[in-house]
Amino acid sequence: MDTLLEPEQQEELRGVATVYRGGLPQTCRVPGVMWFYAVMLTGRFEELIELIDETVRGCREFGYDWELAFVLQLRAKIQNDRPGGLPQAARDVDEALEIFLRIGDAWGVAEALAGRGESRENHGEYGPAADDYRAAMRYAADLGAHGQLPLLKVRLGGVLIEAGEEETGQGLLREVLEEGQHSNRDAVPFARIQLATWLATAGRTAESREHLRKVREEFAERSTPQLFLGVVEGSLAALDADEGRYDGVLEAVxxxxxxxxxxxxxxxxxxALLSQLLVAARVLAVTGGPAGAADGARLIGSFDALRAPRPHAPRITWHSRTAAEEAVRAVLGEADYASAHAEGAALTLDEALSLI
Incomplete structure (x- = not known):
């Protein structure tokens, strides 16, 4: 994916994004609908929702049922990560699922069920999300799409852990690891990251670190987007902080x-970026004295404000948030903490990152 951000590729993608527009018959149907990715990868994010809304309207006007379901799923994936976007994402995946069921597209149904599971997971509705992932696995198995089953199993294991069914959930993740080379090539590192996350919250930091190191080794052997490498490095830095080893952690963040x-x-x-504010806050509080703790409180305030539109978060986020606040409050009094936290809430992401 990183190669698509290089100047030559960006120029080509900008050409594609300029030639097409939302709502045209050719951008409502495959392969023209893939124009959407050119828009996204060239950074026109402020236009993205409007453009895909136009494509949804076009599909409705032209009577393109399958294409409508496909585009609704795309829009849901975008809305899942946008402030305030989860309700729209839920409506979109429900409608996409209804269409695929009506027209008898089993693969579409499997994809829609997985998409609805993701949306419900983001809402913290872990039980219904697990039901959707199980149903998607059944459809995929019936279709013979066995390569998709490990990824769905990882998602199911993750939501079961979040729902409190730790043994069942981590058991599924370990099954994917045991299947190893017979599994989807992306499923094994995904399972390791999920398992490492759970182990970190359970205080089993050495085991968590071992899984993350293996993921880093796997990623080093192939072309991996910088985003994923950064997630692993940030997770290892958080483990250092969990173990009370702060030397070099801020540099790692x-x-x-x-x-x-x-x-x-x-x-x-x-x-992925916001989580690093919390790790840095903890390190600054422990190593930077009152001034560092004040910056830590600002980082927590920034995290709270920037993430406020998405109030639900997985347990690893609250684990990190709690540890950061405890470290900061151990240095600052209530009034100083409240004042610095309020200052942080007014910061942009760039301003918050400059404190690290």
Whole structure:
């Protein structure tokens, strides 16, 4: 994916994005609908929702049922990560599922069920999300799409852990790891990251670190987007902080941010960057005295404000948020904490990142 951000590729993508527009018959149907990705990868994020809304309207006007369901799923994926976008995402995946069921597209049904599971997971509705992932697995198995099953199993394992069914959930993740080379090539590192996340919240930091190191080794052997490398580096930095080893952690956080911070990450994975604010806050509080703790409180305030439109978060986020606040409050009094937190809430993401 990183190669698509290089100047030559960007010029070609801008040409594609300029030639087409939303709502045309050719941009409502495959392959023309893939124009949407050219718009996204050239950084026109402020236009993205409007353009895909036009495509949805075009599909309705032209009577393109299958295409409408396909585009609704695309819009849901975008809305899942936008402030205030989850209700629209839920409506879109429900409608897409209804269309695919009506026209008898089993593969579309499987995709829509997985999409609805993701939307419900983002709402914190773990039980219904698990039901959707199980149903998607059944459809995929019936279709013989066995390569998709490991990824769906990882998603199911993750939501079961979040729902409190840790043993069942982590068991599914370990099954994917045991299947190893017979599994989808993306499923194994995804399973390791999910398992490492759970282990971190359970205080089993050594095991968590071992899984993350293996992911880093796997990523080093292939072309991997910087976003994923940054996530792994940031997670390892958080483990250092969990273990009370702060030397070099702030530098590691800066390195993780440098890998991740681009237009695409801010659009499709904003939490990847926001999570680093919390790790940095904890380090600053422990190593930087009152001034560092004040900056830590500002980072927490910025995190809270920037993430406020998406109030639900997985347990690893609240684990990190709680640890950061405890570290800061151990240095600052209530009034000083409240004042610095309020200052942080007014910061932009760029301003918050400059404190790290």
């Amino acid at each position: 800066r390195g993780a941010v440098a890998r991740m911070d681009d237009r695409l990450t801010r659009a499709i994975a904003p939490d």
